[in-house]
Amino acid sequence: MQLTPEDRAFLDTYEPSDFPRPSVTVDLVVFTVIDSDLKVLLVQRDQPPFRTHWALPGGFVQVGDGASQGESLEQAAERELVTETGLPQGRSYLEQLYTFGRPGRDPRMRVITVAYTALVRPDLAPLVAGDDAADARWFSVEHGLPSLAFDHAEILEKGTERLRNKLDYSPVGFRLVAETFTIAELRGVHEAVMGGTYDPGNFRRRFNRMLSDGLIELAEGKRQTSRRPAKVYRFVSELR
Amino acid sequence: MQLTPEDRAFLDTYEPSDFPRPSVTVDLVVFTVIDSDLKVLLVQRDQPPFRTHWALPGGFVQVGDGASQGESLEQAAERELVTETGLPQGRSYLEQLYTFGRPGRDPRMRVITVAYTALVRPDLAPLVAGDDAADARWFSVEHGLPSLAFDHAEILEKGTERLRNKLDYSPVGFRLVAETFTIAELRGVHEAVMGGTYDPGNFRRRFNRMLSDGLIELAEGKRQTSRRPAKVYRFVSELR
């Protein structure tokens, strides 16, 4: 939307009014699948409130009112992902999840948090290092989650629900396998996320539809791990 | 999440730090269907920037850091819906849509907006009155939209896309008909939103599935408007 001359005159004399403002953070629900188990990345807090409790990685969005208004929400999410967890930049799938702003959700002050989901390929998952100060670790979503700080349990719940929903009508599953993968590996991801088992034959049929739709393509080489070597595929992200 | 004694001691001496904060608003994509046409509610701005331009209704979230941290995001959305459009309280379906925070999206200052979708029943749609100051009107989404202020065109686009998606896997369509409705009326809503036509027989079949699922029930009376009177149904919102 273009500014009019009237707008420019107005802005030259405009002073941002002092209506109270909330703090705004981004929080990250970082998923991966390791050993056929859905994991979420948590960091241990070293400051009150909830010191020693585990929490979702996240932090304040850098903002300003002047010539630079600061970073975008996506940039803030990507920055926190890199600095708080040690994961490499630009290699994870990021998607806005939901915004949580209930009064009292942070006892210190009014904080509104824009939650993002991040999907990390399993071959990158071991790179998590954590902050200089705090620890960062993968936890199984189904077995042995610690009690989370703030309303992060609610955020994680929403992230899990959304991931489950998207898995069967959108190609997000490919963000949870390595660059090349076998049908069984992708099936393992679906089983880990959905928490059930899929018929190998029927799963293959769905897979083959995606193949003929050009969503995935055959890659070179075969996977040698199990008994019989399996064909290896690649996700075609550049959709026409 | 419970506070520990350590947390309480910490909070007693805590002063919210002066990291810069953004302004946070809620904006509303208010839909209804009138005469088989999808409409969105817009208000005309009477202040720069973008004075005289049409915009989505919305406003600042009331926040604080002290004993009361202010209103929730949902409350803010509901409040703006009532005060800016004159629609009655608590009678519209509200759902969080997406959060937009690109730097520069408001030239005055850094503003992060949490967008909500509101679905208004057609029998309530004529109640829109607008602010004391500004005008509020329904516009056809497909024919004759004015150019919108800020990034509101993008927000509306996202709202329209989401509504179309949800319409065929979730029961939101019932929020766009009156309390009792005929199959043809519901079909009209789907056609208006999706922008096509549905086979009456096949649509009826889908409808009958919802009937046997207990999602809707037969209501008293018949609809007299057309040639042959049609049966009237009601949406059963209290699902078990």
Place this chain on the structure above:
DNA sequence: CCAAAAGTGTTATTTATACACCCATGT
């Protein structure tokens, strides 16, 4: 009687689900 919308039925095509079976390979 007739136009028009309500409502029903038929058929073909696709998709989902369950499950039996063959294939290739490391041990």
Place this chain on the structure above:
DNA sequence: ACATGGGTGTATAAATAACACTTTTGG
């Protein structure tokens, strides 16, 4: 050779889509 996971085929049920047909009413 054989156990095991890779890979294929088939039968049934259910959902989707196209479309012909009957019913009921107001004019």
